[in-house]
Amino acid sequence: MKKTVPKAVVFDLGKVLLDFDFGIFARRCAPYSRMESTAFLEVVNQSPLLHRYESGLMTDQQFYESVVALTGFTGTMETFAEWFGAIFTPIAEMVELHQLLVARGIPTFVFSNTNGLAIRSVRKDFPFYRTFTGEILSYEIQSMKPAPPIYEALEALTGLRGEELLYLDDRSENVEAGGQRGWTAWIHSDPTVTVPRVLSLWDSV
Ligand SMILES: [Mg+2]
Numbered sequence: 380m381k382k383t384v385p386k387a388v389v390f391d392l393g394k395v396l397l398d399f400d401f402g403i404f405a406r407r408c409a410p411y412s413r414m415e416s417t418a419f420l421e422v423v424n425q426s427p428l429l430h431r432y433e434s435g436l437m438t439d440q441q442f443y444e445s446v447v448a449l450t451g452f453t454g455t456m457e458t459f460a461e462w463f464g465a466i467f468t469p470i471a472e473m474v475e476l477h478q479l480l481v482a483r484g485i486p487t488f489v490f491s492n493t494n495g496l497a498i499r500s501v502r503k504d505f506p507f508y509r510t511f512t513g514e515i516l517s518y519e520i521q522s523m524k525p526a527p528p529i530y531e532a533l534e535a536l537t538g539l540r541g542e543e544l545l546y547l548d549d550r551s552e553n554v555e556a557g558g559q560r561g562w563t564a565w566i567h568s569d570p571t572v573t574v575p576r577v578l579s580l581w582d583s584v
Contacts, residue, residue, distance in 0.1 A: 383563065384580055385485075385543060385563060386486070386537075386539050387485065387486040387487065387512070387537050387539055387543065387545070388480055388485060388547070388577070389487075389533060389537075389544055390477065390547055391490055391524075391547060391548035391549060392489055392490075393492075393493070393549070394470075395470070395473060396470055396474055396477065397469055397505070398469075399466045399468075401423055401466055402416070402424075403465065404463055405417075405419040405420035405424070408450070411452055411453045412450040412451045412452040414450050414451070418450075422446060422450055423446065428442070428445055429494075430523070433493060433517050433518050434517060434518065434521060434522070434523055435517065435518040435520070439460070439495050439496050440456065442494070442496070443456050446459070461500075463496045464504070467497075467500070467505070472571070472574055473567075473570050476573070476574045477507055478507060480577075481510050486512040486537070487510075487512055488511060488512055488513050488514060488536070489514035490515050490548075491517065492524050493516050493517060515529060515536055517529060524553040525550075525556035527556070530556060530560055534560075542563050544557075544562040544563065545563045545577065545580065546562045546564040547573060547577070548564070550566075554566045
């Protein structure tokens, strides 16, 4: 059976390499605001405000000030930044997969809808993050998956396209947009499925 061996592996971050829970952040902040944690959560989790922030349309400071205005949060920007970044836990099997690829000399790229506060924390807290070949981050590109410009940016950075790219993401709309460009794009939900499936591509090489 013919197998196309990818020249690079493109990883979504959230729910692929790192689990995250905005609930942790909301429960920490709510007592210092005029909101219950569930209402606080709605301000930040998958909200229009977060979408604007992750689209690169506001600075960290503007995001903080918007949350303060909407919730009455009384903490400083420093506290806010620290708590906002403390919502991630590594998905061990997937981090290990990434390390295996790096050890084999296979280029790997981060491809994430994210923001500056989150990425600075992730870079500081998780050494594996610093072993990627490169990164394409929505807030820097001012485009979010599944819109085409961020995919074009990844192709431009890597110099690769189509089946040369293997792409893993937990969101079907993002995977579909990659597939439409000819990328080998796989939905990720379970490491026990994804890890052997990825490694099998290099089995006979
Ligand atoms: Mg994700």
